[in-house]
């Protein structure tokens with residue numbers, strides 16, 4: 248969005264300096280094209296294409312009928328926090344008491360709460376790059392200084408302990424990453440996170456936000472939580488939620504688990520901004536956990552199949568540099584081989600230009616890497632049907648062949 252002069256005169260510096268979410272902006276452009284009658288395939292979405300499992304929907308209906316229509320406790324219903332505590336034990340071997348858990352309006356709010364509670368103006372926040380679009384903007388809202396460090400393609404875009412150590416200064420307050428990662432699908436292994444923890448042991452002022460929202464969408468086997476490493480555990484905020492694993496994006500339920508002090512601070516922050524999240528969605532989330540994670544793992548199996556399909560087709564597109572994404576539902580190829588090429592007099596200067604070309608010529612919506620801190624890449628979501636994925640890759644290959 249470009250603010251008008253009038254808007255600029257009214258609005259705060261805070262909001263004027265905030266970038267619009269690129270993924271949402273791309274989805275908007277795709278919808279506009281579709282409204283004009285074009286058959287647009289949208290691979291820009293960051294959400295499952297599955298419906299929420301029926302047993303979860305049923306629990307929500309029951310919650311309405313049973314009268315769960317009142318304000319909820321700010322950090323979430325005790326029943327839900329208890330279920331989350333059990334989930335941490337069952338899946339992650341982590342002992343978080345219910346009082347250490349704060350339920351929020353999506354993992355996005357959990358991250359914002361934690362950043363606002365930990366970061367003072369001028370504090371440096373190391374963000375493993377490529378990163379999820381909102382990290383940098385949330386840090387800026389807290390008047391922190393984002394310090395992205397770039398993982399290398401040869402290492403599946405994963406930042407190493409050595410890279411981290413070089414980036415830490417006396418002003419570093421926080422490190423943020425997601426695993427499995429949006430936008431790359433990279434999954435940090437236990438040894439890699441242990442090496443990172445060994446570095447952090449030397450810097451007691453540095454905290455960590457480990458965003459594990461894609462935990463169940465993991466094709467490599469074991470998910471590892473950095474909070475399992477006792478020496479730094481109290482400095483780790485573990486974020487998770489229901490949007491991706493249980494296909495519950497619209498319900499808006501996420502959570503964090505942290506030391507009692509940090510959890511209490513996030514509770515206080517949330518009490519002044521949103522209060523507790525939706526009563527009905529919380530009851531549905533509790534039912535989701537009580538039902539185990541079988542439905543989540545079934546959906547993950549479908550994503551794994553699609554990952555293989557897309558990767559295979561993408562490897563047939565000249566110039567796309569790929570790698571094996573081990574989780575989430577994205578692939579983030581390096582497309583810089585096309586920079587400098589032309590179509591009808593227009594030169595592709597950037598991933599943004601190339602994404603716009605792909606949208607206008609192939610009618611496939613994707614998201615350019617700039618917003619994820621990687622201007623040489625484009626993000627493709629494979630949370631779409633096999634037919635759509637095959638057709639999208641066919642069209643993209645044909646369109647790119649037109650570039651000279």
Ligand SMILES: Cc1ncc(COP(=O)(O)O)c(C=O)c1O
Pocket residue numbers: 293352353354355356379425428429458460488489490496500501
């Ligand atoms: C890495 C990452 N973290 C957090 C979120 C936010 O999840 P929620 O829908 O629970 O707010 C997303 C959503 O796209 C994400 O990709």
